[in-house]
Amino acid sequence: xxxxVAITGVGVVDERTPDVATWLADESEARRLSxxxxxxxxxxxxxxxxxxxxxxxGLAVMVGTEFGDMVxxxxxxxxxLGRGPGGLSALLFPHTVxxxxxxxxxxxxxxxxxxxxxxxxxxxxxLAIARAASAIRAGRVGACLAGGADEPxxxxxxxxxxxxxxxxxxxxxxxxxxxxxFDGARERGARILGEIAGAAWRAVPARPHRIGSTASSRxxxxxxTEAGASAAEVGRVYTSANGDGPxxxxxxxxxxxxxxxxxxxxxxxxxxxxxxxxLAAHSVATAASEGRDKLALVHAVARGGNQVAILVRxxxxxxx
Amino acid sequence: xxxxxxxxLGVVSPFGAGVKAFWEGxxxxxxxxxxxxxxxxxxxxxxxxxxxxxxxxxxxxxSRADRLALAAAxxxxxxxxxxxxxxxxxxxxxxxxxxxxxxAEAWHWRxxxxxxxxxxxxxxxxxxxxxADVIGGTLGLTGPRETVVTAxxxxxxxxxxxxxxxxxxxxPVALAGGVDALTRICFMGFNALRLLDAAPCRxxxxxxxxxxxxxxAAFVVLEDPARARARGARVYAELVGxxxxxxxxxxxxxHPEGEGMARAMRIALQGAGVAAASVGYANAHGTAxxxxxxxxxxxxxxxxxxxxxxxxxxxxxxxxxxxxxxTLEAVATVLALGSExxxxxxxxxxxxxxxxxxxxxxxxxxxTVEFAISNSFGFGGQNVTLLFKRAA
Amino acid sequence: MEPKExxxxxxxxxxSRLKFDxxxxxxxxxxxxxxxxxxxxxxxxxxxxxxxxxxIEERFGIAMDESADLAPHFASFDTLSRYIASRTxxx
Numbered sequence: 001x002x003x004x005v006a007i008t009g010v011g012v013v014d015e016r017t018p019d020v021a022t023w024l025a026d027e028s029e030a031r032r033l034s035x036x037x038x039x040x041x042x043x044x045x046x047x048x049x050x051x052x053x054x055x056x057x058g059l060a061v062m063v064g065t066e067f068g069d070m071v072x073x074x075x076x077x078x079x080x081l082g083r084g085p086g087g088l089s090a091l092l093f094p095h096t097v098x099x100x101x102x103x104x105x106x107x108x109x110x111x112x113x114x115x116x117x118x119x120x121x122x123x124x125x126x127l128a129i130a131r132a133a134s135a136i137r138a139g140r141v142g143a144c145l146a147g148g149a150d151e152p153x154x155x156x157x158x159x160x161x162x163x164x165x166x167x168x169x170x171x172x173x174x175x176x177x178x179x180x181x182f183d184g185a186r187e188r189g190a191r192i193l194g195e196i197a198g199a200a201w202r203a204v205p206a207r208p209h210r211i212g213s214t215a216s217s218r219x220x221x222x223x224x225t226e227a228g229a230s231a232a233e234v235g236r237v238y239t240s241a242n243g244d245g246p247x248x249x250x251x252x253x254x255x256x257x258x259x260x261x262x263x264x265x266x267x268x269x270x271x272x273x274x275x276x277x278x279l280a281a282h283s284v285a286t287a288a289s290e291g292r293d294k295l296a297l298v299h300a301v302a303r304g305g306n307q308v309a310i311l312v313r314x315x316x317x318x319x320x
Numbered sequence: 321x322x323x324x325x326x327x328x329l330g331v332v333s334p335f336g337a338g339v340k341a342f343w344e345g346x347x348x349x350x351x352x353x354x355x356x357x358x359x360x361x362x363x364x365x366x367x368x369x370x371x372x373x374x375x376x377x378x379x380x381x382x383s384r385a386d387r388l389a390l391a392a393a394x395x396x397x398x399x400x401x402x403x404x405x406x407x408x409x410x411x412x413x414x415x416x417x418x419x420x421x422x423x424a425e426a427w428h429w430r431x432x433x434x435x436x437x438x439x440x441x442x443x444x445x446x447x448x449x450x451x452a453d454v455i456g457g458t459l460g461l462t463g464p465r466e467t468v469v470t471a472x473x474x475x476x477x478x479x480x481x482x483x484x485x486x487x488x489x490x491x492p493v494a495l496a497g498g499v500d501a502l503t504r505i506c507f508m509g510f511n512a513l514r515l516l517d518a519a520p521c522r523x524x525x526x527x528x529x530x531x532x533x534x535x536x537a538a539f540v541v542l543e544d545p546a547r548a549r550a551r552g553a554r555v556y557a558e559l560v561g562x563x564x565x566x567x568x569x570x571x572x573x574x575h576p577e578g579e580g581m582a583r584a585m586r587i588a589l590q591g592a593g594v595a596a597a598s599v600g601y602a603n604a605h606g607t608a609x610x611x612x613x614x615x616x617x618x619x620x621x622x623x624x625x626x627x628x629x630x631x632x633x634x635x636x637x638x639x640x641x642x643x644x645x646x647t648l649e650a651v652a653t654v655l656a657l658g659s660e661x662x663x664x665x666x667x668x669x670x671x672x673x674x675x676x677x678x679x680x681x682x683x684x685x686x687x688t689v690e691f692a693i694s695n696s697f698g699f700g701g702q703n704v705t706l707l708f709k710r711a712a
Numbered sequence: 713m714e715p716k717e718x719x720x721x722x723x724x725x726x727x728s729r730l731k732f733d734x735x736x737x738x739x740x741x742x743x744x745x746x747x748x749x750x751x752x753x754x755x756x757x758x759x760x761x762x763x764x765x766x767x768i769e770e771r772f773g774i775a776m777d778e779s780a781d782l783a784p785h786f787a788s789f790d791t792l793s794r795y796i797a798s799r800t801x802x803x
Contacts, residue, residue, distance in 0.1 A: 028755050031731045032571075061566070067447065068469070073505065077425065080508055081432050085363050086770030089729065090762040093509035094571045094699055097417055098448065098469040103700025106566045112580065114564035115702060116477065117469040119416070119449040127466065131481075138488055155428075156443075163439040203412075203465045208457035209444045218462075303444070304453035306465050513762060514778060572759055 002137040004182035005196040007312075009051025010285035011043045012278055014173030025108065032091065033104055034072045036151040036172065040101040041108040043174035043278060044145050048109060051178035052190060053143065060113035060141045061106050062132045064124030064148035064277045068098030068117075071153045101149045101174070113141065121209075122240055122247070122302035123201075124148050125175070125280025130199035130308050132179050137226075142184055147176035148277025169243035171274025175281035194288025197295060198227030198311040204254065206305035211250045220258035220297065223309040227295065231259045234311070235294025238283040240301065241268035242275040251301050258309075259297075287312035321591040322487035323560040323709070325548040328400025328541030329651050330392040330497070334370035334534055334638045337377065337391060339399075342648075343655050346637060346663040347684050353520040353532045353639050358422070358502050366516035369502060370534030370639035382445070382454070383420030385501035388537035388644075389451040390458060393495060397459060400541035400553060402493055404460070411464040411491045412456045413482045415474030415498030416448035417643040418506060425504045448643070451499055463491045469643070471698030472605070474498055475538065476646025476706055480562040482542045492547060497539030500642035506533060513572070521608035521640075522667040523633035524617075524679040528608045534639025538647035540654075555711045557654040560691075561594065563587030567701025574612065574701060578619030584703040585623045585693060592707050596624045599707075600689030601662050602677075603653040605697045606633025607640055616695065617675040626676035630687060633679070636666035646696040650706055653694045657710040662687045713772070713800045715742075715793035722789060722796075725767045730760055742790040761786060774799040 013020055023042035024030050033041060040063065048055060072095035079087035094100055099117040106115045118127050125148030132146035151172040160168060185192055200222035206212030224231060237255055241248050256263055269286060270279050280298065287296035291314030298310040331338060334352035335345030345352060352370045361367040378387030393412075402410065424446040430437060444450055449467045456465050464485055470477045475498020482496030500506075510516050510533060517530035548555055563584035567575040574581065589596055602624075605616055620631065634652045635641075641648055656662050661684050668681035694706045719742060726732040726740075732754070745753035747761075756764070764786075765776045774796065776782065785795035 027733065027736070031733075066449075074428075076509070077428065077505060078432075080504075081429065083770070085508070085511070086766065088508055088512040088766065090512050090759055090766060091730070093513060094759075096505050096509060097471050097699060099471050099698070099700055099702060100571070103471075103566075103571055103702065106568045106700070107570070110568050112566050112568045112583075115470070115566045115700075116481075119447060119467040119469050121444060121447075121449055121453075124449075131466070134488065134490075135484070138484070140484070159439045159443055163441055163443050201464045201466075203456050203462040205460075205462055206457060208450070208453045209442045304457060305462070306453070512766060513759075570757070570759075 003139055005133045005136045006180050006182045006185040007177050007193040007195065007284065007288050008180050008185050008190045009047045009053065009178035010281055011046025011050055012175035012282045013039050013043045014171055034069055034095045036069050036149055037101050037104045039172065039174040040105050040149040043176050044105045044109055047145060047176040047178050053178055055109040055111050058113045058142050059111035060144040061102050061111050061115040062128040062144055062146045063102040064118045064120060064128035065098055065101065066121055066124055066150050066277055067156060069095045069100050070156050071151055072096060074153055074155050120302060120306055121304060122242060123300040123306050123308045125277035126298060126300040126308040126310060127201055129177060129280055129284055130201050130310055133196040133199040136179055136181055143180040145176045146179055147281035149174035150276035169270060169274045171276050173276040173278045175278025177281040177284050192315050193285060194291060194315050195313045196310060197313045198223040200226060201308045204301065204305040204307050209304050211246055211303055212305050215253040215257040217254045217258060217307055219307045219309040223311050227311045229295055231262055233295050234259055234297050236287065236290060236296040237264045237266045238287055238298045239266045239268045241271050247303055254301060255299055284310060284312055288314050321561050323545055323558040324483045324486045324542045325545040325558055326540050326556045326654055327543055327548050327553040328396040329556060330394065330396030330399060330539045331648065331651055332372055332388045332392050333536040333648060334372055336373055338395065346634065346652055347661055349664040349666050349682055349684060351520050351637050351666045359504050359507060364511045366511055366518045368532060370532060371502060372535055383423050385418060385420055385499055386445060386451055386454045388501060389455055389499040392497060392537040393455045393459060393539045396495060396539040396541050402541060406493045407460050409463045409491055410461045411482060411485045411494040412452050412461045413478040413494060413496040414452045414467045415478040415643045415646060416451055416467050417469055417471065417474060418500050418503040419448035419450055420445040421503045421505060422501050461495060470702040471700060472642060473646050473696035473698035473702050473704040474643035476650065476694065476696035476704035477564065479540065479559060479647065479650055479706055480564055480704060483559050483562065486542050486544055492543060494542045495539055496542055498644040498647040499537035500535055500644045502535045506642060515609055517608065520667055521636060523606040523608040523636050523665050524613050524672055524675050525668050526670045526672040528610060528613060530609050531607045532639040534641040536638065536641045536644045536648055538644055538651050540651065557657050557711050558709045559706060560709045561588040561592030561707035563705045565703045569701050571700050574615050574697060576615065578615040580701050580703045581616060581619035581697055582622045584705040588693065588705040588707040594691055594707065599624065599629050599691045599693055600687060601630045601656060601692040603649050603694040604631050604633045605695045606635050617677060621676055630662050630685065631677040631679050632663055632665045634663060646704060650694045653692050653708055657689055657692055657708060660686060660688050713797050715797045718793040718796045719789055721771060725771060729763055729767045740789065743788060745788050746786055768796060772796055772800055
């Protein structure tokens with residue numbers, strides 16, 4: 001039902017990406033963009049270049065993030081703590097709101113459609129892609145840059161450690177996929193990487209910020225229903241490892257229960273490099289390229305229960 | 321767009337807890353902007369804000385913002401009479417910016433001054449995503465769960481996103497809203513940007529000098545109109561259209577001709593198949609900065625024509641409540657439709673002659689309006705217009 | 713303070729607060745224009761000017777009069793240096 005959702009481009013950058021600066025338009029962008037915004041703008045431009053798509057009036061932007069630009073936020077308050085009101089930076093202030101990555105990317109690529117930032121623990125990147133896919137399927141959006149960005153702030157990481165949180169595998173990075181209606185992609189002769197066959201997001205019952213006690217969930221089944229597929233048709237699973245052992249165990253149980261009796265190996269692209277909300281795009285694109293005759297499930301779940309399931313089909317299966 | 325019914329309202333505002341206190345304050349044209357008590361304001365030019373009068377109900381272990389959110393969410397769900405079964409499938413969409421930063425800031429301040437107190441737990445409560453988890457986890461809402469951050473339009477974006485889920489048939493019911501508690505970052509940042517008036521703000525006034533900040537929370541329950549009628553729910557109004565656009569212009573300044581703003585209003589009208597001439601009232605973004613009011617008025621003139629509708633700014637009374645603004649002002653708009661009373665623009669002594677609209681100075685105006693819009697325009701050019709229709 | 717001294721301080725502010733590359737700061741002269749849209753200017757926009765004002769107030773201990781039209785003073789390093797120098801020599 002509704003429009004089919006094509007994946008036509010991907011762009012992922014992190015600290016290991018050489019020459020991120022070459023993706024910035026001029027010295028003014030380099031000067032005014034914080035590090036996380038530079039990564040997001042670079043990833044956005046890379047994805048659009050990969051898709052061969054010039055940003056046009058209607059391009060939407062959806063960015064998921066766990067922590068936003070915490071580095072700038074902390075720097076902003078420390079300016080005041082160090083020097084009083086005279087130490088406040090007007091240039092840093094806009095970066096203290098989490099929509100700064102989406103806003104600066106929309107400006108950089110001239111995207112004038114709707115732009116959303118979704119803040120969520122763990123699942124933010126997957127959530128942005130799932131919502132973008134839904135908007136395209138419903139015909140509300142024609143094309144969307146969807147993905148995420150994160151930059152771990154040292155203060156947040158040390159606070160996590162101090163609070164006794166499980167050692168977390170984190171990295172700085174940003175990533176987008178370009179999603180379009182199938183018809184729109186074909187019309188402009190785009191190379192199609194694959195298709196999002198179904199996407200759903202729900203909450204698994206859990207106390208706030210805790211792991212739930214149930215292995216029963218609904219997002220995967222809802223995504224399968226949207227794709228018109230059964231659990232038997234899933235051939236690969238990509239999960240959201242971030243070094244939080246108990247959460248990863250819970251994720252394993254949730255996925256296995258939803259796909260039972262089929263049991264698949266779960267693979268996380270965030271290990272060992274470190275997780276950031278841009279990796280959702282990497283997982284979706286990888287799922288599309290590795291998919292053959294089976295669907296791939298890209299899954300994420302957070303403490304507190306937020307759960308996202310995306311079903312990806314490769315290009316061979318989608319070109320009919 | 322498929323219209324969605326609004327069947328429940330919940331508010332904690334600078335007028336106090338509850339929808340009743342909110343409407344009483346708004347309809348009386350009272351200004352709730354006062355000297356700040358929550359944080360130290362020494363050394364800053366502007367030292368006032370619209371704070372929620374304390375104490376805030378809820379556990380002291382929870383952040384102020386979480387308590388505001390939970391109280392407003394509870395009121396909305398109870399008001400709509402959402403039963404347990406529907407709660408399991410209900411979506412929660414929260415517009416948020418500051419999260420629990422008020423408490424996190426205080427901890428950081430103390431740490432920088434030598435305190436060795438441990439990290440506040442849970443750390444996750446510092447982030448805007450916490451409210452949705454607290455609301456969902458505490459009230460048993462296990463449908464789709466999202467936190468949207470689009471700066472000053474977050475609380476309006478959340479309603480649009482909730483309407484999508486209901487309209488697409490993904491959920492029977494969506495709880496959508498926005499929340500923001502006062503934070504030092506917000507207070508200091510807007511002071512640094514020189515965007516604040518040292519006196520209570522004066523939207524649309526010729527002599528306006530800037531914004532006032534505020535805090536609060538509001539939630540609405542959205543559901544399919546037929547379903548609402550079938551279960552005998554009270555329908556306050558319908559959300560019949562929305563427009564979400566980006567200026568793609570500048571991180572803090574709006575497009576000088578209000579291009580993105582006008583487009584958001586037009587898309588909302590087109591989506592609902594409603595003519596501009598049918599709209600009787602606009603609840604403006606109306607921050608009282610010289611720039612916003614001028615540009616927003618220009619955009620409204622482009623869409624509705626001069627003097628085409630009544631305009632007022634709720635921010636004149638409750639300040640700019642950040643992520644809560646879009647929802648608090650949507651609730652004000654919905655109540656205006658139902659009460660046939662348009663809330664005024666407080667502090668409006670000398671209407672700006674360049675603004676070609678009746679901005680309802682100081683006293684609420686009786687008016688029977690069928691369609692009304694609420695505008696919210698966020699930093700970075702994130703524009704949202706919501707279009708409401710009076711309940712039949 | 714003399715305008716030349718002020719100019720040197722402004723270059724420091726450009727690097728420390730406006731995040732200009734130090735190598736770029738070396739090439740600047742008193743004639744260099746400030747606002748975006750002017751040929752060969754350093755391209756400052758409205759937000760940059762607010763940052764600059766905050767930094768000037770902090771560094772030179774003067775208050776920028778917001779009610780006045782400051783645009784002519786912000787046209788170039790020369791005009792700005794003279795404006796600041798004149799405000800700092802006042803008793």
